[in-house]
Amino acid sequence: MEIFRASVTLLSLCLFHSSLSETESMCKGNLPPFQHVALNSSVTVPCPVLSAPEMVFRLYKGSDEIFYISVNNTIISKINNSPGMAFTVNVVDNSTSFILNGVTKNTTAMYTCEAERIFPPPFQQVEHKPQTIVFVEERPVKQHAVCQDVSYLVVAFWVVLGAMVIYGLVTTCIVFNLRMKLSQMDTPFKDRECRRKWQGVQHPTWQGFYIDTVV
Template identity: 65%
Template sequence: MEIFRTSVTLLSICVFHSTLSETQSICKGNLPSVKHVAVDSNVTVPCPVLIATEMDFKLFKGSDQVTSIYIKKNDTSTNKNNNSPNFPADLDVNHMDNSTSFILFGVTTNFTGLYTCEADIIYPPPFKKVPHTPQTIVFVEDRPVKMPDLCQHGSYTVLWFVFGAMAIYGVVMTCIVFILRVKCSQINTPFKDRECRRKWQGVQHPRQGFRKDTVV
């Protein structure tokens, strides 16, 4: 079901976003990652790696630019300038590997769409565009948080306890019956002894009764 829904979404985006530039078209390159998030949560959109001292990162939703952040990297800190302060997003930089990503805060269902992150190298010259443009499909689902039903959970616990007790009882009774049968089979009763002696003493014939076996 998840694969079918993703395939339909990708096909729809390819059809309705045919006006995107060649670098923004998902129909000509690798498939973007898909993220499902709930309303009012945060979601990250990957961006190109920070490979220059000064870079400009731009975030597109479909063919529309929603925000851009200019970043200036120095030896001790990273200065960021958000050119779209009304859009709830920030650029996160991992100083371990210089990976970057836009963080969208408190998303709503209107945030559902295809996001493309582009980057331009400002300094050192020459000015050029980074060829790598990661894309992400974001699904914002308006689903409420379901609280666990304590009563239902308790009823399941009772059922499991009853089933476990019945299973243990069955195993114990089976062992007891088996042990009793083994002990009973080892007890020599008088009736059993008489039957054994009769079989050793002779063979019973219908008319003559018992006679001793003779060897010819």
């Protein structure tokens, strides 16, 4: 029964670890980077590098396009004018980014920046599409807090798993030793049964009697 319970517990922990491994892998880089910002502050959303004389950059909030801008030889032309939005180009490394100013709680979302090369031909869309998850809170939170919680859970899982494995091994050894000792013990009941088996069944002797009568 104890071995069965240990097996069920280990199976549950393994299932928990499978779901935990997915979260841990996201913290290692499969999930877009987080930007934790305070209310009414600014946040930067990175975009692809400026790699052609004329390019178009689009910013998406979720699946909705919210900003569209054209860059011609580092001259920025706003196609649609959205308040609180800005676009910058770093002339040193040609890195680009959108800037969201005066953010509110409604700004919280996942942002994707896409780019298209317009000139020189041919028209080509840039494969790299940076994504950023923005969290707007009353006060900023450390970006690595989520991954720290996951690491603590992983450590706790391995500690519990190790304890269960040790407990199972100790219990198995104890049960095995007890069975070995019981099989080697000679009980009075066992000796009596063995003697009966080897001596066979002895029938009692019947003694006759004689009645002498005188007529």
